[in-house]
Amino acid sequence: MTSILPSTQAQFEITPAHRAEMELAARYACEGPRYTSYPTAPQFRQDFPLDQYLAWQQRDGDHKRAPLSLYLHLPFCKDICYYCACNKVVTRQKGVARQYLDRLHKEIEQQSQLVGKQRPITQMHWGGGTPTYLDDAEITELMHMLASHFRLLDREYREYSIEIDPRTVEAATIALLKGVGFNRISLGVQDFDPVVQRSVNRIQPYEMVADLVANIRSHHFRSLSFDLIYGLPHQSHHTMAETLRKVNSLRPDRIACYNYAHLPQRFSSQRAIDRLTLPAPEEKLLMQQMISHTLQDAGYLHIGMDHYVLPDDELALALAEGRLQRNFQGYSLHMADDLLGLGVSSISQIGDFYLQNERDVESYYRHIDSGKLPFTRGCMVTSEDKLRRHIIMSLISDLRLDIGDCNRQFGIDFSAKFPEELAALGPMVRDGLLEINEREITVTRRGRPFLRNICMPFDAYLTAHRGDQPPPRFSATI
Ligand code: SF4
Incomplete structure (x- = not known):
């Protein structure tokens, strides 16, 4: 079992400057988009001009040869995490992955035909849900499907990443992921505090994550990234200090820190969270301050809104060279203009279009089974x-x-x-x-x-939303 915790760490002290920053944050707190796209997803409509997209794809041009990013959405999870706002299906029913892979295969055939099979795939990301819900044979099969329909690369510079749930991945699967071409791994850590973990129904002790990190490191992945969340039930700056100490001891290359948005009306799983156990807004601001100061003191560079990276990470270099981009997966290197999303609910950004696949799994299956593309919402960018x-x-x-x-x-x-x-x-x-x-x-x-x-x-749409519809709800900006 891995045990590499440093025994001491400088304490985070709340200074008058921190207090001033917190007061400022309280003043600017409001609801707003995360800007993973513009126009943002609430502007996507069912009556978008799909015919124009198809006509554009039929024409030859540079867009049929340019590099392409792929995103694959794998929606299944074995258990529910109460804070979750992802599009997922919680099930342990046998055979669900098989049914999904069969539809995904058909979509891959359709979409690759449309966008062009020869475009180099410089970036690929498997997200979810839980991509490692798939067993080793299914992961291999899916990568084979992709390699049969797209031009996957084996070059060092490619960015092929997968999200891993430490609770569900077998040790041997890490070697398989390396073997099928992934060179980046992202771990959903969220928080190491046992009380916080129990309160969100996601129990993954530090030792479990540390062993997994050692395994990942032994296979020489290019980059390992952690996702953390602040604002969860029972979190405080005290629990966060300990979580950050443990995170720092594992030294991931990238850390993404997300602000938990409690929107139980929109995300039913969040109704299991007792509102009274959530940290007060001032405590949340304090945690935000603490994360920023602690990680930067530990040598991480702050990138964009919520990412921290080691100075030799490619994202740090991309920032210096103006090659950083923001899309549906957060911040990444700009290696391709077009992103093709595959699977239920995924969003594509291609040419002048945003296109979103059907968000319900059964309806997604019906679209695919009837031979139709699964796009159900989108917009053409003016x-x-x-x-x-x-x-x-x-x-x-x-x-x-x-x-x-x-x-x-x-x-x-x-x-x-x-x-x-x-x-x-x-x-x-x-x-x-x-x-x-x-x-x-x-x-x-x-x-x-x-x-x-x-x-x-x-954002021209924030004030000019359509009069016959309620204004879209967004998460808190701070
Ligand atoms: S947080 Fe991730 S693992 Fe948990 S329910 Fe949501 S998608 Fe599944």
């Missing part, structure tokens, strides 16, 4: 959307916007085009969250926790 997407994605990834470059690329005069947006940013400038001059907008170190707030004035 030139105005592209401009606003460029601004939002620059700010949220690079923490700056080059105004001159934006003017040249889109043929605009920034200050004449966005007077209201610039006025809305005024209070944030006065609070020291960003700096604006005629050449650029720069997010300051102080402004980083407020990236979603900083982007929101440029």
Whole structure:
């Protein structure tokens, strides 16, 4: 059994500067999109122009040869985690993976035909649900299906990643994942505190994760990343200090820290969480501060909103070279313009289109069985959307916007085009969250926790939602 905990660690002290940052956060707290796309998913509609997408795909052009990213959604989980907001099916019924793989195979045939089979797959991610719900034979079969219909790469620079649930993966499966071509692994850790783990129905002791990490390291994966969540029941800055100490002892290359959004009306599993056990907003802000300061003190670089990476990680280099992007999987290297999502509920971003697959498994099966593509919602991006997407994605990834470059690329005069947006940013400038001059907008170190707030004035749909529909609900920005 692995035991590598360091015995001492500097204590996190709450200074007046931290208090000031927390007061600021309380002032800016509101609901807002995470901007994994723009337009954001609530803007996707059933009556999107699918015929135009199909016609564009029929034409030859660079888009039939350009690199492509793949995302595969594998929705099954053996147990429910109460905080979960993913599209998943909790089941232990035998044969469900078989039924799903059969449909996925048909979708892979259809979609590869449409997007082009020769496009190099520079990035691939299997998410869920729990991808390791599949057994070793099924994982091998699925990778074989993909290799038969797409041009998978064996080059070192490829980024093929898979999410792993430490509770369900067998030790021998790690070797198999390496063998079938994955070079990155992402572990759902969330929190190491036993009380927190019990309260969200996800029990995975530190020793279990540490053994798994040792196994992953022994197979020389390029990168190991942890997902953490703050804002869970029974969490406090005391429990978080201990979790961070344990995380740091395992030294993952990347750490993504997500803010738990308690939306029990939308996500039924969250109804099992007693609201009274959730940390108070000030405690949550304190945890956010603590995560940021502790991980940076431990040598991690803060990337974008919520990612921390070791300085030699490719994401750190990508940030320095302006090759960082934000998409449905969070932050990643920009290696391909198009992302094809496969499987129930997955979203594709291809050319001028966002396309989302049917979100219900049984309906997804019916679409596939009747020979139809499973897209049921989407949107075509307008030139105005592209401009606003460029601004939002620059700010949220690079923490700056080059105004001159934006003017040249889109043929605009920034200050004449966005007077209201610039006025809305005024209070944030006065609070020291960003700096604006005629050449650029720069997010300051102080402004980083407020990236979603900083982007929101440029989101034309936030105020102009359709009058016959209620405004979309988003999670808290801070
Ligand atoms: S958090 Fe992950 S493992 Fe847990 S129920 Fe949701 S998708 Fe499944």
